[in-house]
Amino acid sequence: MSSPTRTRLSREDRMEQTLDTAHSLFAERGYAAVTMDEIATAVGVTKPLIYNYFGNKESLYIACMERSGDALVEAISTAVAGSEDPSGAFESGVRAFFSFLDTDRAAWAVLFDETLPHGGEVIERVSVYRRQLLDFVSASTLARMPEKARRSKAVRSEVEAVSTAIIGAAESLARWWLATESMSASDVAELLISTVEPGLLARTAPSQPAVTEGDPSA
Amino acid sequence: MSSPTRTRLSREDRMEQTLDTAHSLFAERGYAAVTMDEIATAVGVTKPLIYNYFGNKESLYIACMERSGDALVEAISTAVAGSEDPSGAFESGVRAFFSFLDTDRAAWAVLFDETLPHGGEVIERVSVYRRQLLDFVSASTLARMPEKARRSKAVRSEVEAVSTAIIGAAESLARWWLATESMSASDVAELLISTVEPGLLARTAPSQPAVTEGDPSA
Amino acid sequence: MSSPTRTRLSREDRMEQTLDTAHSLFAERGYAAVTMDEIATAVGVTKPLIYNYFGNKESLYIACMERSGDALVEAISTAVAGSEDPSGAFESGVRAFFSFLDTDRAAWAVLFDETLPHGGEVIERVSVYRRQLLDFVSASTLARMPEKARRSKAVRSEVEAVSTAIIGAAESLARWWLATESMSASDVAELLISTVEPGLLARTAPSQPAVTEGDPSA
């Protein structure tokens, strides 16, 4: 009526705007600490509208998270695809990972939020992306192995384990890096690479045992 | 009336029992998802008694967590202390870590619960233990370096970063391992060691550059 | 289902209604003895709505109390402002005070609730009004004194004490009056005036000592 004609956006624009705002809030304070009330207030609309658009809090979070997840996977995917050899693929992926975080740290926070409720759907959907990261590492590791090894179930399981470890290292390092800001994105990428690449090499070199104890020089 | 004369325990016993029960619940579902009512019911007493003993939910959690934290640190500490050289210390620590998880996997869940409220006291107390793990890795890494390097601020920061990555790898691997149960504790330990030890060696070998790219043989 | 389609009120109306209801309850039984549940039930809504509107119990009480406080101060203020001489001001104030209580006795109960929690914000806000009553008496007493006396710190302290006593007398009398209803508002006002006015006169008469013992006739 007499109120200063609020900008009336189209449904799509409003959703976009809501996603942006919610994403910021979630990234800043985590899933659990953000209330729907806050989001609605921040967006400048009412809660029912948000429910109308997204159904519930979980779905809203998922929508936010998937944007970031897609972007991250896309970034890494592109980097990996541009590499010729497997080792290069791994390194390119790592560099893309940290470079991505550098430009969009909120994306990271939403993808690797540690306060997600244990049993819910959100965590399930998040792990889809986490799984994809794992697959990048697995794939580039497997690619270095001879055909025969790749088909061994034991090897595949071992590779999954190693990849999991590497993803964990990357996550942990990322968190530390974003918190301390003590080096450049490419430096931290090199640091991770230099830490795990030798191990990967040793593991994938066909003529040598995978374990460390063996004396490599003799 | 017809109630089966509930056993009255001594304060100490009841506390112990409460800690056990609460520990299980927290380990299973995380801090936030467990209510004091549940704990009380599971123990077979009423809430006020638990509040009388532990003060509040945070303190109860901390009590649970510290038991596990102390045990874990103790286990690693002992293992590390028994090693002669730095490389052996690191490896012993890793083995002790996974061996500990093998015997008390709930301990892990409580120490690395990811749903802890962001600003509270709990997370502060948890990080004390996490920090100690980090220190084990840092110390054993620094110990391999020449005196001069050890005093460099840049090196120390780099070592902290690498250690953070390794702890992350261990955490992630542990989670995966506990979820899949696909190998023995000692196997997973060796797997982690073989993945990161070469990188550590390369980094700490005094005559070589710390980064990977440089051709070492030429 | 069969529920009698509860009237949905506007925010303003609901707040007003809630204030009315809560005011009554608080007046009847005191701050501590009234629960939010009761208030909600009495209003015919659920607690969250009331929390949504008022934030918490203290704020709700303060809102109730300030309505009464403002009205009381306003009433006295108007009466006092209409008087020409200081003695008239005092008497008008007293009459306005009891007349106000006569029309809104609940206001009194809320303003002078004796069960308010010691350390909270409520009591702080209440004392603002109590202080204003004190100031009315102080001001009208000081106004009767010669300029010189008014500037004496000792005199000002003494006047504060006397005013405090008079306010106490008024409060106490009010409580008794509201409980017994044994006389009219104007009668009780005159009664208070006739009890303290002579003392005030004696104190403020410039040519005589303020204390009683001195022989006035000599």
Place this chain on the structure above:
Amino acid sequence: MSSPTRTRLSREDRMEQTLDTAHSLFAERGYAAVTMDEIATAVGVTKPLIYNYFGNKESLYIACMERSGDALVEAISTAVAGSEDPSGAFESGVRAFFSFLDTDRAAWAVLFDETLPHGGEVIERVSVYRRQLLDFVSASTLARMPEKARRSKAVRSEVEAVSTAIIGAAESLARWWLATESMSASDVAELLISTVEPGLLARTAPSQPAVTEGDPSA
């Protein structure tokens, strides 16, 4: 057993000690804010013992309060009894009142605690003492009046009202005095006397109207 033989007091001594401790706590923080747990801890016994001795919190408070009430009434009573004329009786009573407070301010706090629950037995018992104070004032006021007036119901009611006002003034002044400590006990007593005595005199002087308006100079 091996514990350092706690002083085992007789039942009476223990009760005395409990009363002392509880009295202090109640005086300091008011009825509502003191918990039975605190009292027990402060006394150094267990709650059940206190319940065994005093039944419940109310009764305990009453026991504390009555000690103070008896002492206060006793003090005033003695002072009043020693006076020859009614006016002297009133003044002696007031002096005794403030003198009593000066030596035992905790007694005051317990007798005039403002946080007592509205409907309970405590407040009933407290008012017995408050009533006695009122009676002192009433009696000394009535004593100044001619026999005939004393028998008038209207006069008696008026005297009760005036006495209530005076008691209120005394209470209020006492609270202010104990909080500010800005004068001696006898000074504050004289201050109260000089404030109300003229009014009382005017009221009781048989030949003059009780109200102030009458022209005093003619």
Place this chain on the structure above:
DNA sequence: AATGAATGAGGTTTCATTCAT
């Protein structure tokens, strides 16, 4: 004469979510 263990009942507050317009 005294205790340690234990409880019933209730209080304030929060949050995701939906109704009625």
Place this chain on the structure above:
DNA sequence: GATGAATGAAACCTCATTCAT
């Protein structure tokens, strides 16, 4: 297409009080 009003359910925590020894 959007809103303001309203709720259900539950969480943490406290306190006077009693049971069983």
